[in-house]
Amino acid sequence: MIKIINLTKSFNKTPILSGISLEVANGITTVIIGPSGCGKTVLLKHIVGLLRPDSGKVFVDDFEVSSLYGVQLFKLRRHIGVVFQGAALLDSLTVAENITLGLREQSKKTPVAELNRIVKEKLALVRLEGVENKLPSELSGGMKKRVAIARALAMEPEYILYDEPTTGLDPITARKIDELICELQNKLKITTVAVTHDLASTYKIANKIAMLNKGKIVFEGTAEELKKNKDIEIYKFIRGREYE
Numbered sequence: 001m002i003k004i005i006n007l008t009k010s011f012n013k014t015p016i017l018s019g020i021s022l023e024v025a026n027g028i029t030t031v032i033i034g035p036s037g038c039g040k041t042v043l044l045k046h047i048v049g050l051l052r053p054d055s056g057k058v059f060v061d062d063f064e065v066s067s068l069y070g071v072q073l074f075k076l077r078r079h080i081g082v083v084f085q086g087a088a089l090l091d092s093l094t095v096a097e098n099i100t101l102g103l104r105e106q107s108k109k110t111p112v113a114e115l116n117r118i119v120k121e122k123l124a125l126v127r128l129e130g131v132e133n134k135l136p137s138e139l140s141g142g143m144k145k146r147v148a149i150a151r152a153l154a155m156e157p158e159y160i161l162y163d164e165p166t167t168g169l170d171p172i173t174a175r176k177i178d179e180l181i182c183e184l185q186n187k188l189k190i191t192t193v194a195v196t197h198d199l200a201s202t203y204k205i206a207n208k209i210a211m212l213n214k215g216k217i218v219f220e221g222t223a224e225e226l227k228k229n230k231d232i233e234i235y236k237f238i239r240g241r242e243y244e
């Protein structure tokens with residue numbers, strides 16, 4: 001389970017997260033929504049120890065992420081696959097090399113045949129085959145996203161975190177990525193956290209929704225509960241217009 005307790009974070013004295021507490025249950029998909037710039041990526045980075053809280057704690061299973069350094073942090077990251085905003089593939093590496101990047105960092109001795117097997121298996125999981133030797137520049141946005149997901153799955157993590165998985169994709173490709181996220185969650189029973197401002201995507205993939213606004217969690221519940229919520233800020237966000 002991921003447990004965030006009273007997390008605060010400021011940059012240059014500007015508070016971004018002002019006392020966030022959130023529990024992410026295992027085996028389901030939790031989606032964190034909120035307007036652009038509200039701190040979704042900052043929150044996600046605290047879960048993998050890429051940022052450290054000013055105060056508060058983040059737990060992933062028995063790890064207290066906020067207190068880990070070096071080798072311990074490295075060990076934690078084996079449990080968490082991250083699909084970064086954009087896709088963040090390395091342009092000079094092939095698809096296969098991108099997918100095995102983390103694996104090769106974690107263990108220098110994995111035989112090439114085993115790496116090749118993993119690449120094939122993960123590409124099949126994301127429904128993208130025969131692109132092992134292509135460079136990211138030869139792929140479409142949707143394909144790059146699939147490769148980024150395959151890379152996140154390469155270490156067989158218990159958790160997968162998606163940062164804006166559908167942003168920048170056309171609506172049809174975006175819905176296909178949503179379907180893939182659902183399918184992987186069902187098939188692998190992997191605990192999934194996505195942060196996004198795409199509501200269509202949220203309604204498609206979320207078992208639970210949390211909304212972040214002005215440094216606080218302002219809503220936790222289901223899609224149905226979100227749609228019924230009468231809070232003005234939430235109303236405006238989910239309908240994209242002023243309260244009528």
Ligand SMILES: Nc1ncnc2c1ncn2[C@@H]1O[C@H](COP(=O)(O)OP(=O)(O)OP(=O)(O)O)[C@@H](O)[C@H]1O
Nearest residue numbers: 011016035036037038039040041042043085164197
């Ligand atoms: N390393 C950093 N140093 C200084 N400010 C930062 C840093 N990282 C994020 N910020 C600031 O924190 C705020 C929240 O950023 P964040 O990237 O988390 O937003 P977001 O909710 O992910 O937005 P989007 O939906 O556009 O991706 C922004 O004002 C950003 O400029």
Ligand SMILES: [Mg+2]
Nearest residue numbers: 040041085164
């Ligand atoms: Mg972001």
